[in-house]
Amino acid sequence: MSWVPMTAADERAMLDVIGVETAEDLFAAIPAELRMQAWQAPPGMSEMAALDHVAGFAERNDPRPVCFLGGGYYDHFIPAAVDALAGRSEFYTAYTPYQPECSQGALQAIYEYQTAVCRLTEMEFSNASLYDGGTAVFEAATMAARVTGRRRVVVHDSVNPVYRRMLATHTANLDFDLAQGDDPAGAACVIVQNPSFLGAVHDYSALAERCHAAKALLVVSFYPISLGLMKTPGAMGADIAVAEGQCLGMPLGFGGPYLGIMATRKEYVRKMPGRIAGMTVDAAGRRGFVLTLQTREQHIRRDKAMSNICSNQALCALRALLYLSLLGKEGLRETAEACHAKAEYLKGRLHFAGMLNDGPTFNEFAVRLPRDAEDTVAAMLDRGFYAGLPLATLEAGGPQDLMIAVTEKRTRAQLDAFATALEEVSCS
């Protein structure tokens, strides 16, 4: 099967216009000794057979267990209209809006997305998206280095260990000094996460003041849904706010595509990586949108650009905008409250486990079980649950430590059944 519509007659007519005998003549520039001899490519198949074949892989995965896994990626409900509208091919088969006159749909959507991010975070400027939460932390670190002219990046214990590993990989050949803790002295930035990887909710306002006194930036990695309820990065005095936007209408999808969110204060917008849409007018005075501040970007500045990012996650940003538009002001608050209330309820049912958080949490918390966490989650599979993340697997806790996430999708009946099963499994 192929999607090439060229008939034999077309080919002959076209080759005649080109003035060559065969299509092979068009590849004459490739030296003969470099032409491919053979490859092990499988034969093609019909659409019907291919869909069956790929479905076979899907069927060897198990999406049925009730999900209490989180760790930065959450099982939230996605309203049907998100798929219906993001699935309009005028959006998904377009590319970066280089020709704004026939890309106003994309550009206005990006502007509206940026607006949603600013209102959610109480920051002043958002870009059009980065790849995901982890790469957004890296981009924030290099942006802080540009702003401050410093190379020391302090990463707080609250930050997701997956992001910390990604940061180490990305900066391995830069002369960055990656430090742990929260001491801003001599640092480009201090990076914190709220809620922390283990679920703890903090107010980082005092740290923001300490950072600013030391002329360092505060980077806050946030959980978008939590901002339906929680104090915002902007209100705490953050200079750069970043997030994993998966929770805003992206399916879990085994790791992607997700959405990297980044917002900053006005004074730093020209140092921010990524595309930015801005409002303007045409000659007739009609409102329109364009990509702006492009001199920050790789296609103009090359090795002096703010980042190498070209393709971003625009369709995911559209999904986030659709999600936030459908939930709306009240719906986001309601969802955040439901996540929090249900998690609190479940906490109250887990008296047999030791709570590892001593302060407030949002929708995720860590417990110490009476037995090995990995054995426990294995046994919980038979009861129909993905029971959470054994923290030892990411070197984020001991062998009996388990992190449990609760979203608005979980019903009281599921929470009760989960608590009962976890008690039976881990106390037996």
Added chain:
Amino acid sequence: MQLIYEKCRGRRATRLDPLDVPAAALPEALRRARAAELPEVSELDVVRHFTHLSQRNAGVDDRFYPLGSCTMKYNPKAMETAAGHRGFTQLHPHLSSAAAYLPRCQGALALIHELEGLLAEIAGMHAASLQPIAGAHGELTGALMIAAYHRDHGNAHKKIILVPDSAHGTNPASAAMAGFRVVQIPSNAHGLIDMQRFGEAMTDEVAGIMLTCPNTHGLFEPDVARIAERAHARGALLYYDGANLNAIIGQCRPGDLGFDVMHYNLHKTFATPHGMGGPGSGPVGVGERLLPYLPGPRVVRRGDAYALEMPEKSIGRIAAFFGNFLIAVRAYAYIRTLGDEGLREISRAAVINANYIHARLKDVYKPAFDGRFMHECLFTAAPQAEKGVRALDIAKALLDCGFYAPTVYFPLTVKECLMIEPTETETKETLDAFCDAMIDIARRVDTDPESLRTAPHTTPVGRLDEVKAARELNCAHPPCG
């Protein structure tokens, strides 16, 4: 058209079930002071708003999109169906983080393993990794592997990456982001790498060379094997930018040409949708030298099961998990549907189409180079610009003819550049209609240049004031004071 925020009337589009557990509250000091001012509209308001926005946007499904270097081919619908399976979309990525969960995601791990194998084979590489999230992220990954290789081999002095002046801006940006100094190699008058200048630049300090082949002039670099030989003799590694893989797939393979590392753009060569700018996917492939440095953890096969393993010298995690997995599913479905013959047909038809456009337009527009173009053809509108009609005007006039525009003003090496990439999925009738429009525009340069300078006339807005946008910087509503 109004913004969604200008349509708010206190309505609701969604509602949760009443809370079935007791309400809980965070301490006051940890709560936000005011609710975020998100839209307050009905579901139908949202549906109408975004349907209208989509109608103000052009995609491959509604018109020819000859945007050079972007390979805007048709995105088959079956791949959307394939990736929409609940067994993929509902799969939590941390199922890969604990051994206890691995039996529940074997299908996903198997698909990753299969696709990495196919990509390696297609490009003559030893192995591939799906982790990089986009093409530029793949470049960065490749540059980081090159850095790790040299660190490991005691080549601390190798701090330079050579990049041709015709390269995509991402190449120098990625090399710089990986900590290298970038040295640019000029092109010669034929649009190829100037071999003498290359020889001069090829010092012991060079860690690697990033090449696009065919290059962004649409020309195959005939000296590619010599470049590889001379680079390797000096201990430098060769990087292949897969942006133009569509031109050579099934004809020759980067691995056989001598490349040590490359990235693939699944959203170009393998037909995954461009999504207004993303998500894309930029897997990396490596030859023998860089095999131990691939990002990890990697999916490996152990008997009948798939497991994860961190290569000994891995650069580590470049992505949180396995990159844009649902994009990879689409690419896998596409490759398996096409198979051996279908994959070869891609490059053959793409190259015929580009050469056909070149043949039809070469007497009306000045070709940028005299060589044989591969999958895209480049013209310079410099002669038209002398008459007061620039490449930008030609691009805008095409919008009025119902086409998207070619890439303009890239590569930077060609004055008033028009870069046309038709891809393999367009019919001869579409190419003819496009060429007819281009020829008519060339005629209007002499007869009615004003209509071109003021184009487009039929789009929802006319040319927009970019200076005002940058100066007054209104990037959210209401604008930040």
